[in-house]
Amino acid sequence: MERASRPDWGVLVVDFRNAFNSVSRKHALEAMRKVFPEAWPFLSGIYGGGSLPYWTTAGTVFEAHTGVQQGDPCGPVLHACALQLVLLRLATEVPELRICAYHDDVTLLGTPETLAQG
Template sequence: RKVASQWVLQHVVPRARDFLLPTQLGVGVSGGSEAVLHTIQAHLHYEPAHILLKLDLENAFNRVDRRLAKRILEERFPESLPLYVLGYGPDSANGSYHFGWLPEEGSPSSARDRFFLRSRTGVQQGDPLAPVLHALALSPYLMAMRSLFPNITVLALHDDISLAGPYYDIQEAFQ
């Protein structure tokens, strides 16, 4: 699955980057963290009365709304859907399974003790699609923030979000 994911990502990442820019710099942007840093520094240099608010979304990759990510994939990157279904199932009601062990009481672990956990939210650790799925699921919120608050610079590097702008605009954004 990883090899197939990497092959698909070669074709999807450039278009995903163009779709996610200018707010999300975590997909297909070389030196994305430096770009966020320099953009925010420049904003605050030219607007010294503005403030910076940094947000780190807690447990963000485990909270990805798969339905939203899948809908965006269907609309923008349909060639990646078979890979998505392979890793996450055809719909959120039939989520992917994660393998685990549950030993019988008083006995050493054996193959018959295996069990599977159904996973319906988030992205899988180590999945090459995970950063793209996370960025796509977060993108509607970042785009809405930019639209509703044009005086705020909104930049994200995966789950690290930087907001720079007038104090009252940033305060209003969180009311």
């Protein structure tokens, strides 16, 4: 791999706040259907109903309408699939932009003009 010096490039680091709970379930399921269709029937059964009930230790019940269930091992996969579609669209619209992502941490590299487009 050849290293290149790009003194005119900058780096923009994006860390999504509360990322796993902020993704629309509808968007995450649609992304899952496109990226990993074999898992879609299973996950749509869990997340396709709209809201998930949660019980507190005091017996209070509340419903969550967005995001994934806390501790769900499928949560990172749902989030990654949803984010992947967004990043692929960004890469198509701004091909000069370099994108590195790991779950909710996204790093964009490019000239200041390119970063402004992203």
